Amino acid sequence: MKKVIILGASDGLGKSIAGLCIDEKIEVINVSRTPSNVSGVINIACDLSKQEDIDNTVKAIKEKYNDFDAIINCAAIVAMEKINEISYSKFEKAFKINTIAPLYFLSSLFDNIVKNEADILNIGTTADLKAGFVDQLAYTSTKYGLRGGSYNLGLELSKTKSRMIYVHCGGMNTQMHEKDYGKKIEDPTEWMDTKDVAGIVFYLLRLPKQVEITEITISRKGRRLM
Numbered sequence: 606m607k608k609v610i611i612l613g614a615s616d617g618l619g620k621s622i623a624g625l626c627i628d629e630k631i632e633v634i635n636v637s638r639t640p641s642n643v644s645g646v647i648n649i650a651c652d653l654s655k656q657e658d659i660d661n662t663v664k665a666i667k668e669k670y671n672d673f674d675a676i677i678n679c680a681a682i683v684a685m686e687k688i689n690e691i692s693y694s695k696f697e698k699a700f701k702i703n704t705i706a707p708l709y710f711l712s713s714l715f716d717n718i719v720k721n722e723a724d725i726l727n728i729g730t731t732a733d734l735k736a737g738f739v740d741q742l743a744y745t746s747t748k749y750g751l752r753g754g755s756y757n758l759g760l761e762l763s764k765t766k767s768r769m770i771y772v773h774c775g776g777m778n779t780q781m782h783e784k785d786y787g788k789k790i791e792d793p794t795e796w797m798d799t800k801d802v803a804g805i806v807f808y809l810l811r812l813p814k815q816v817e818i819t820e821i822t823i824s825r826k827g828r829r830l831m
């Protein structure tokens with residue numbers, strides 16, 4: 606891998622993956638609203654809830670960074686309203702960012718992905734296994750959509766050299782829940798470190814090209830879903 610595009614490398618897991626890539630001399634193009642402060646990362650400002658921003662980002666990638674080897678999608682928001690309190694606008698926003706944006710982005714770059722023999726890695730959640738969690742109807746639904754879209758992309762890529770990897774990721778020590786809901790993590794030692802998950806993502810992408818792990822679950826210890 607020489608060049609990687611990351612959706613959402615300004616924070617959390619994406620930022621840790623970006624750091625790992627830079628350490629390994631891999632060029633990183635970050636796509637998010639705020640720039641990544643990881644030194645050496647190239648930033649493209651993009652609000653993934655806006656089609657125009659996505660189209661401009663795709664255009665910039667085709668013009669300047671077309672020789673990418675992988676696209677890693679870490680961008681998402683949580684949506685954790687109580688079942689009878691979810692607003693239409695929250696449903697819409699969560700679907701736009703978590704589901705439509707990455708799938709539309711990937712389909713817009715599909716021909717380039719195939720030509721480059723590039724891999725795709727989408728970060729899902731353990732909420733998109735079985736029923737998900739209470740108070741997460743919108744979030745669970747968006748990630749099930751991402752999961753379904755990833756299967757379809759995998760099908761489209763099955764006769765190519767590109768791989769589609771889907772990660773059901775459990776709870777990590779990030780500020781994701783705090784940003785929108787003010788929910789602080791009480792005991793960070795019980796949550797996964799993004800650096801450890803980033804290492805697994807990196808391992809998956811660096812497997813020999815004839816090996817394809819299509820789907821993997823990474824859980825916090827003791828939180829496996831039955």
Ligand SMILES: NC(=O)c1ccc[n+]([C@@H]2O[C@H](COP(=O)([O-])OP(=O)(O)OC[C@H]3O[C@@H](n4cnc5c(N)ncnc54)[C@H](OP(=O)(O)O)[C@@H]3O)[C@@H](O)[C@H]2O)c1
Nearest residue numbers: 613615616617618637638639652653680681776777779781
């Ligand atoms: N944290 C957990 O416990 C947990 C558990 C299971 C699964 N996951 C999944 O893991 C992935 C990473 O989560 P995280 O905890 O690292 O989240 P995070 O720290 O909140 O980072 C989210 C990233 O998404 C970007 N993003 C959000 N809204 C955006 C928008 N409208 N346009 C462009 N970029 C946007 C953010 O960039 P800007 O704000 O700069 O735009 C940021 O770089 C997500 O897919 C999440 O669903 C997380």
